[in-house]
Amino acid sequence: MMGTAVLPALLLCVLSGEPASAQQTALSLDLGASYSLPPAGGIGIASTYANGGLRFGGSFGAGGFFSAAGIGGLALSEEGASWASALGGVGWLQPVSRNVSLGISIMGEAFTVGEPVPYRAAYVQAEPEVGFAFGGTAVRFSGYGGLGNSEVTVFETFVRDTRFGPRVFQVGSIVASNLWAWGAAAEIAQELGVVAPRLAVEAYDSPQGPYAVGRLGIEVRSEPGTFYAEGAVWDTPDGQEIVLRAGLRVLTGGRATVLASGGRYGPDPLLDSPAAGGLGASVSLELARVGPAPELTWRVLENGQPTLVLELRSPDASRIECVGEFTRWDPVPMLRDGEVWRVTLPITPGVHHFGFFVDGEWYVPSQAPGLTKDEWGGVQATLFVSEQDSLPDVTP
Structure with missing residues (x-):
């Protein structure tokens, strides 16, 4: 499945881009490379990818939209599986008082993974939220709901005797699944100068069973860039998973951003993908903005x-x-x-x-x-x- 190898590569490509300015629609190009590891004890092959894609985004009133078209990864080894993805969404956030805000985000994605195990999936998810801010402390409560479907092609190989001698045959069959998950999360973050720690707990239910996770993260931010690290403990239907990841974001001036990240990424309750590891780097280049240059x-x-x-x-x-x-x-x-x-x-x-x-x-x-x-x-x-x-x- 996607999470076993190419999910870290997709996450790197998606997170490397910058949101558009609130007054304009911006088009950006993402380019990078990644190395993905399969889950421990799972089916999969370590693979190297060249990643790339285009994205654009903008805003309207109290909301905004974002999308990423043509994002994909080209496997650089025969054992790897190339992939392509398209996603889009909208977000809305509105204050109800000086310290309280309400919001919701809706996102949809479709992706396909090539051989040796072809896999396709499409889903939509929504996250309503309520946030509270008091000085340097921010508290957020959110819900989660996701629906989708997936298809994986499973190949069976067998040998049959023919009049020309033994012959090897391979037959593929498609296994379709309905995807769903729902859950809730609570998070608290504290700003301590350039250091910002945060703590979060989440719980989900899905066809494969319940998930629960506790996260502890920290960011160190300065004018040139940001370093972040996060550790999480997952309780999944298949047992406990411990994941650690870290990354660095550097603003190079102008409209370019460089991102490097690596570690072990958590499972996905909606896609039923297990935890897997990876590392990589990418650069996001803003190509154009539509609209007048604002002050x-x-x-x-x-x-x-x-x-x-x-x-x-x-x-x-x-x-x-x-x-x-x-x-x-x-x-x-x-x-x-x-x-x-x-x-x-x-x-x-x-x-x-x-x-x-x-x-x-x-x-x-x-x-x-x-x-x-x-x-x-x-x-x-x-x-x-x-x-x-x-x-x-x-x-x-």
């Missing part, structure tokens, strides 16, 4: 805990600082790149208010998200950050 753009890079990238176009400024709840209201200098000033900051899921000091004067662009007045009558922007992986930024 302010923002991106939320999802990979474990979110990382916020703010860009303010101000060619005449000599110094710009960003300040908000995600900086604990301490001014953080932005770096100049031509006419654009940029800053990369760790950010927790939830509701965040912010603004800028431009040459010492408070400033909030008119097209900034969620313009509101503070208790002193000043204008500030509001950003809503979802916990969902691979979702674009969500703005009011």
